[in-house]
Amino acid sequence: MSARRLDGKARAARLLGEVEQRVRACIERGVRPCLAVVLVGDDPASQVYVRSKEKRAAEIGIEARDHRLPATTTTDELLALVAALNADRAVDGILVQMPLPPQCDAQRILLAVDPAKDVDGFHPDNLGRLMLGQPRFVACTPQGCMLLLADAGIALAGARALVIGRSTIVGKPMAQLLVHADATVTVAHSRTRDLAAEVAQADVVVAAIGRLEFVRGEWIKPGAVVIDVGMNRLADGRLVGDVEFAAAEARASAITPVPGGVGPMTIACLLNNVVLAAERRAGLS
Numbered sequence: 001m002s003a004r005r006l007d008g009k010a011r012a013a014r015l016l017g018e019v020e021q022r023v024r025a026c027i028e029r030g031v032r033p034c035l036a037v038v039l040v041g042d043d044p045a046s047q048v049y050v051r052s053k054e055k056r057a058a059e060i061g062i063e064a065r066d067h068r069l070p071a072t073t074t075t076d077e078l079l080a081l082v083a084a085l086n087a088d089r090a091v092d093g094i095l096v097q098m099p100l101p102p103q104c105d106a107q108r109i110l111l112a113v114d115p116a117k118d119v120d121g122f123h124p125d126n127l128g129r130l131m132l133g134q135p136r137f138v139a140c141t142p143q144g145c146m147l148l149l150a151d152a153g154i155a156l157a158g159a160r161a162l163v164i165g166r167s168t169i170v171g172k173p174m175a176q177l178l179v180h181a182d183a184t185v186t187v188a189h190s191r192t193r194d195l196a197a198e199v200a201q202a203d204v205v206v207a208a209i210g211r212l213e214f215v216r217g218e219w220i221k222p223g224a225v226v227i228d229v230g231m232n233r234l235a236d237g238r239l240v241g242d243v244e245f246a247a248a249e250a251r252a253s254a255i256t257p258v259p260g261g262v263g264p265m266t267i268a269c270l271l272n273n274v275v276l277a278a279e280r281r282a283g284l285s
Protein backbone atom coordinates (compact mmCIF):
# COMPACT_ATOMS: atom_id res chain seq x y z
CA MET A 1 0.00 0.00 0.00
CA SER A 2 1.13 3.53 -0.62
CA ALA A 3 -0.41 6.25 1.48
CA ARG A 4 -2.51 9.08 0.18
CA ARG A 5 -0.64 12.34 0.57
CA LEU A 6 -2.59 14.87 2.55
CA ASP A 7 -1.90 18.01 0.57
CA GLY A 8 -1.67 20.81 3.12
CA LYS A 9 -0.86 23.37 0.49
CA ALA A 10 -4.08 22.69 -1.43
CA ARG A 11 -6.17 22.41 1.74
CA ALA A 12 -4.72 25.69 3.04
CA ALA A 13 -5.54 27.41 -0.25
CA ARG A 14 -9.14 26.22 0.06
CA LEU A 15 -9.39 27.47 3.64
CA LEU A 16 -7.86 30.80 2.65
CA GLY A 17 -10.51 31.13 -0.07
CA GLU A 18 -13.21 30.78 2.59
CA VAL A 19 -11.42 33.20 4.90
CA GLU A 20 -11.17 35.71 2.04
CA GLN A 21 -14.97 35.69 1.62
CA ARG A 22 -15.37 36.42 5.31
CA VAL A 23 -12.76 39.19 5.12
CA ARG A 24 -14.90 40.79 2.38
CA ALA A 25 -17.98 40.64 4.56
CA CYS A 26 -16.08 42.39 7.36
CA ILE A 27 -14.84 45.08 5.00
CA GLU A 28 -18.39 45.66 3.76
CA ARG A 29 -19.26 46.40 7.37
CA GLY A 30 -16.42 48.89 7.59
CA VAL A 31 -14.05 46.59 9.45
CA ARG A 32 -10.71 45.83 7.85
CA PRO A 33 -9.31 42.70 9.54
CA CYS A 34 -5.88 43.55 10.92
CA LEU A 35 -3.08 41.39 12.28
CA ALA A 36 -0.20 42.94 14.19
CA VAL A 37 2.98 40.90 13.85
CA VAL A 38 5.74 41.49 16.37
CA LEU A 39 9.19 40.21 15.49
CA VAL A 40 12.08 40.70 17.90
CA GLY A 41 15.64 40.26 16.63
CA ASP A 42 16.91 39.01 13.31
CA ASP A 43 16.61 35.22 13.38
CA PRO A 44 16.57 34.32 9.66
CA ALA A 45 13.99 31.51 10.01
CA SER A 46 11.61 33.80 11.91
CA GLN A 47 12.00 36.45 9.22
CA VAL A 48 11.02 33.94 6.55
CA TYR A 49 7.94 32.78 8.49
CA VAL A 50 6.81 36.30 9.27
CA ARG A 51 7.18 37.36 5.65
CA SER A 52 5.15 34.35 4.58
CA LYS A 53 2.35 35.15 7.07
CA GLU A 54 2.22 38.78 5.98
CA LYS A 55 2.17 37.84 2.30
CA ARG A 56 -0.74 35.41 2.74
CA ALA A 57 -2.60 37.98 4.82
CA ALA A 58 -2.23 40.68 2.16
CA GLU A 59 -3.40 38.28 -0.57
CA ILE A 60 -6.78 37.85 1.11
CA GLY A 61 -7.30 41.45 2.20
CA ILE A 62 -6.09 41.23 5.78
CA GLU A 63 -3.93 44.15 6.83
CA ALA A 64 -0.65 43.03 8.38
CA ARG A 65 1.09 45.56 10.60
CA ASP A 66 4.72 44.82 11.01
CA HIS A 67 6.52 45.65 14.27
CA ARG A 68 10.22 44.86 14.14
CA LEU A 69 12.23 45.36 17.28
CA PRO A 70 15.97 45.00 17.87
CA ALA A 71 17.40 41.83 19.42
CA THR A 72 18.22 43.86 22.56
CA THR A 73 14.56 44.69 23.30
CA THR A 74 13.65 44.28 26.98
CA THR A 75 10.57 42.59 28.43
CA ASP A 76 9.23 45.99 29.53
CA GLU A 77 9.61 47.48 26.07
CA LEU A 78 7.78 44.52 24.56
CA LEU A 79 5.06 44.74 27.22
CA ALA A 80 4.58 48.39 26.33
CA LEU A 81 4.10 47.53 22.65
CA VAL A 82 1.65 44.74 23.49
CA ALA A 83 -0.33 47.14 25.72
CA ALA A 84 -0.54 49.65 22.86
CA LEU A 85 -1.72 46.94 20.44
CA ASN A 86 -4.28 45.70 22.97
CA ALA A 87 -5.66 49.23 23.22
CA ASP A 88 -5.70 49.82 19.45
CA ARG A 89 -9.28 49.31 18.25
CA ALA A 90 -8.10 48.74 14.67
CA VAL A 91 -6.00 45.70 15.63
CA ASP A 92 -7.90 42.40 15.66
CA GLY A 93 -5.08 39.94 16.23
CA ILE A 94 -1.64 40.10 17.83
CA LEU A 95 1.11 37.62 17.02
CA VAL A 96 4.39 37.75 18.91
CA GLN A 97 6.73 35.60 16.88
CA MET A 98 8.52 32.90 18.89
CA PRO A 99 11.20 32.27 19.95
CA LEU A 100 11.98 35.52 21.73
CA PRO A 101 15.55 36.45 22.71
CA PRO A 102 16.52 35.09 26.16
CA GLN A 103 16.22 38.43 28.02
CA CYS A 104 12.50 38.62 27.10
CA ASP A 105 10.16 36.83 29.50
CA ALA A 106 7.96 34.99 26.99
CA GLN A 107 5.49 33.83 29.68
CA ARG A 108 4.82 37.38 30.86
CA ILE A 109 4.43 38.61 27.31
CA LEU A 110 1.98 35.88 26.29
CA LEU A 111 -0.03 36.61 29.43
CA ALA A 112 -0.15 40.31 28.51
CA VAL A 113 -1.80 39.77 25.11
CA ASP A 114 -5.54 40.48 25.28
CA PRO A 115 -7.11 36.98 25.08
CA ALA A 116 -9.64 38.41 22.59
CA LYS A 117 -6.73 39.23 20.25
CA ASP A 118 -4.66 36.13 20.94
CA VAL A 119 -4.88 34.63 17.45
CA ASP A 120 -2.06 32.16 18.25
CA GLY A 121 -4.19 30.66 21.01
CA PHE A 122 -1.23 30.73 23.40
CA HIS A 123 -2.83 32.70 26.25
CA PRO A 124 -3.82 30.63 29.33
CA ASP A 125 -7.44 31.81 28.90
CA ASN A 126 -7.62 30.32 25.44
CA LEU A 127 -5.79 27.15 26.43
CA GLY A 128 -8.14 26.80 29.41
CA ARG A 129 -11.21 27.31 27.26
CA LEU A 130 -10.01 24.58 24.93
CA MET A 131 -9.60 22.28 27.93
CA LEU A 132 -13.21 23.04 28.91
CA GLY A 133 -14.47 22.26 25.42
CA GLN A 134 -15.42 25.93 24.87
CA PRO A 135 -12.67 27.02 22.53
CA ARG A 136 -12.25 30.60 21.37
CA PHE A 137 -8.88 30.76 19.62
CA VAL A 138 -7.40 27.32 19.02
CA ALA A 139 -3.65 27.11 18.45
CA CYS A 140 -3.04 27.18 14.71
CA THR A 141 -0.94 24.06 14.17
CA PRO A 142 -3.28 21.67 16.05
CA GLN A 143 -6.29 23.27 14.32
CA GLY A 144 -4.62 22.66 10.96
CA CYS A 145 -3.83 19.05 11.88
CA MET A 146 -7.49 18.43 12.71
CA LEU A 147 -8.55 19.76 9.30
CA LEU A 148 -6.05 17.44 7.60
CA LEU A 149 -7.33 14.50 9.66
CA ALA A 150 -10.85 15.30 8.51
CA ASP A 151 -9.57 15.11 4.92
CA ALA A 152 -7.96 11.74 5.60
CA GLY A 153 -11.50 10.49 6.11
CA ILE A 154 -10.61 8.66 9.28
CA ALA A 155 -13.27 8.26 11.95
CA LEU A 156 -11.61 9.61 15.08
CA ALA A 157 -14.29 8.40 17.47
CA GLY A 158 -12.89 5.39 19.28
CA ALA A 159 -9.65 5.46 17.31
CA ARG A 160 -6.29 5.21 19.04
CA ALA A 161 -4.44 8.47 18.58
CA LEU A 162 -0.83 9.00 19.59
CA VAL A 163 0.54 12.53 20.00
CA ILE A 164 4.32 12.58 20.22
CA GLY A 165 5.43 15.77 21.96
CA ARG A 166 3.89 17.66 24.88
CA SER A 167 4.57 21.31 24.07
CA THR A 168 2.04 23.94 25.07
CA ILE A 169 1.66 25.13 21.51
CA VAL A 170 1.31 21.81 19.71
CA GLY A 171 1.25 18.57 21.71
CA LYS A 172 -1.05 19.55 24.57
CA PRO A 173 -3.73 21.37 22.55
CA MET A 174 -3.54 18.64 19.88
CA ALA A 175 -4.27 15.99 22.50
CA GLN A 176 -7.26 18.03 23.76
CA LEU A 177 -8.73 18.37 20.28
CA LEU A 178 -8.41 14.63 19.73
CA VAL A 179 -10.06 13.91 23.10
CA HIS A 180 -12.95 16.17 22.12
CA ALA A 181 -13.20 14.23 18.86
CA ASP A 182 -13.67 11.08 20.98
CA ALA A 183 -10.33 9.48 20.15
CA THR A 184 -8.48 7.42 22.75
CA VAL A 185 -5.44 9.61 23.19
CA THR A 186 -1.91 8.83 24.33
CA VAL A 187 0.71 11.54 24.73
CA ALA A 188 4.27 10.31 24.28
CA HIS A 189 7.42 12.35 24.92
CA SER A 190 11.14 12.12 25.51
CA ARG A 191 10.67 9.95 28.62
CA THR A 192 8.33 7.45 26.99
CA ARG A 193 9.77 4.00 27.51
CA ASP A 194 8.89 2.19 24.30
CA LEU A 195 7.87 4.64 21.61
CA ALA A 196 7.96 1.98 18.90
CA ALA A 197 5.33 -0.05 20.77
CA GLU A 198 3.12 3.03 21.22
CA VAL A 199 3.35 3.93 17.54
CA ALA A 200 2.60 0.35 16.51
CA GLN A 201 -0.79 0.56 18.28
CA ALA A 202 -1.86 3.92 16.91
CA ASP A 203 -4.49 4.50 14.22
CA VAL A 204 -3.42 8.15 14.14
CA VAL A 205 0.09 9.43 14.80
CA VAL A 206 0.81 13.14 15.25
CA ALA A 207 4.56 13.67 15.40
CA ALA A 208 5.64 16.96 17.01
CA ILE A 209 9.04 16.15 18.43
CA GLY A 210 11.42 18.39 16.54
CA ARG A 211 13.87 15.63 15.72
CA LEU A 212 14.68 14.66 12.20
CA GLU A 213 13.05 11.38 11.05
CA PHE A 214 12.77 10.24 14.67
CA VAL A 215 9.67 8.13 13.99
CA ARG A 216 10.70 5.10 11.98
CA GLY A 217 8.51 4.04 9.10
CA GLU A 218 8.54 0.41 10.19
CA TRP A 219 6.87 1.37 13.51
CA ILE A 220 3.72 2.61 11.75
CA LYS A 221 0.68 0.36 11.98
CA PRO A 222 -0.45 -0.59 8.46
CA GLY A 223 -3.30 1.72 7.44
CA ALA A 224 -2.59 4.36 10.08
CA VAL A 225 -2.85 8.10 9.38
CA VAL A 226 0.38 10.04 9.95
CA ILE A 227 0.53 13.79 10.58
CA ASP A 228 4.06 15.15 10.62
CA VAL A 229 4.42 18.48 12.41
CA GLY A 230 8.22 18.40 12.37
CA MET A 231 10.25 20.93 10.41
CA ASN A 232 13.94 20.17 10.53
CA ARG A 233 16.23 22.15 8.29
CA LEU A 234 19.14 20.25 6.76
CA ALA A 235 22.50 21.85 6.03
CA ASP A 236 21.64 21.85 2.30
CA GLY A 237 18.47 23.86 3.03
CA ARG A 238 16.01 21.00 2.61
CA LEU A 239 13.17 20.69 5.11
CA VAL A 240 12.55 17.26 6.65
CA GLY A 241 9.89 16.10 9.08
CA ASP A 242 9.94 14.06 12.29
CA VAL A 243 8.82 10.93 10.42
CA GLU A 244 10.91 8.77 8.13
CA PHE A 245 8.69 9.62 5.19
CA ALA A 246 9.33 7.00 2.47
CA ALA A 247 9.09 4.03 4.82
CA ALA A 248 6.05 5.46 6.63
CA GLU A 249 4.32 6.20 3.34
CA ALA A 250 4.62 2.54 2.38
CA ARG A 251 2.59 1.49 5.46
CA ALA A 252 0.23 4.37 6.21
CA SER A 253 -3.15 4.98 4.57
CA ALA A 254 -2.56 8.75 4.56
CA ILE A 255 0.39 10.95 5.41
CA THR A 256 1.32 14.64 5.36
CA PRO A 257 4.47 15.63 3.46
CA VAL A 258 7.07 18.09 4.74
CA PRO A 259 7.08 20.70 3.30
CA GLY A 260 3.56 21.17 1.99
CA GLY A 261 1.69 19.52 4.85
CA VAL A 262 1.10 21.03 8.26
CA GLY A 263 3.12 24.25 7.67
CA PRO A 264 0.78 25.94 5.19
CA MET A 265 -2.20 24.88 7.34
CA THR A 266 -0.71 26.69 10.34
CA ILE A 267 -0.65 29.96 8.43
CA ALA A 268 -4.16 29.50 7.01
CA CYS A 269 -5.53 28.75 10.49
CA LEU A 270 -3.80 31.84 11.88
CA LEU A 271 -5.60 34.01 9.31
CA ASN A 272 -8.82 32.11 10.04
CA ASN A 273 -8.40 33.19 13.68
CA VAL A 274 -7.78 36.80 12.62
CA VAL A 275 -11.03 36.91 10.65
CA LEU A 276 -12.86 35.34 13.60
CA ALA A 277 -11.65 38.20 15.77
CA ALA A 278 -12.60 40.76 13.12
CA GLU A 279 -16.07 39.24 12.76
CA ARG A 280 -16.62 39.89 16.46
CA ARG A 281 -15.62 43.53 15.99
CA ALA A 282 -17.92 43.79 12.93
CA GLY A 283 -20.83 42.26 14.82
CA LEU A 284 -20.89 39.29 12.46
CA SER A 285 -20.56 36.51 15.02
Ligand SMILES: Nc1nc(=O)c2c([nH]1)NC[C@@H]1CN(c3ccc(C(=O)N[C@@H](CCC(=O)O)C(=O)O)cc3)C=[N+]21
Pocket (backbone or CB within 6 Å): 048, 049, 052, 095, 096, 097, 098, 099, 120, 140, 231, 239, 258, 259, 260, 261, 262, 263, 264, 266, 267
Ligand atom coordinates in the same frame (compact mmCIF):
# COMPACT_ATOMS: atom_id res chain seq x y z
N1 LIG B 1 3.86 33.21 17.72
C1 LIG B 1 4.20 32.26 16.82
N2 LIG B 1 3.25 31.65 16.10
C2 LIG B 1 3.57 30.69 15.18
O1 LIG B 1 2.69 30.12 14.52
C3 LIG B 1 4.95 30.37 14.98
C4 LIG B 1 5.90 31.04 15.76
N3 LIG B 1 5.50 31.97 16.68
N4 LIG B 1 7.20 30.76 15.62
C5 LIG B 1 7.71 29.85 14.62
C6 LIG B 1 6.70 28.80 14.27
C7 LIG B 1 6.95 28.13 12.95
N5 LIG B 1 5.77 28.38 12.16
C8 LIG B 1 5.64 27.97 10.82
C9 LIG B 1 4.48 28.11 10.11
C10 LIG B 1 4.39 27.73 8.78
C11 LIG B 1 5.47 27.18 8.13
C12 LIG B 1 5.38 26.79 6.70
O2 LIG B 1 4.53 27.27 5.98
N6 LIG B 1 6.25 25.91 6.21
C13 LIG B 1 6.30 25.49 4.82
C14 LIG B 1 7.71 25.47 4.28
C15 LIG B 1 8.47 26.71 4.48
C16 LIG B 1 9.93 26.51 4.16
O3 LIG B 1 10.27 25.84 3.17
O4 LIG B 1 10.72 27.04 4.93
C17 LIG B 1 5.79 24.07 4.67
O5 LIG B 1 5.84 23.32 5.66
O6 LIG B 1 5.41 23.70 3.58
C18 LIG B 1 6.63 27.00 8.83
C19 LIG B 1 6.70 27.37 10.17
C20 LIG B 1 4.91 29.15 12.86
N7 LIG B 1 5.39 29.43 14.07
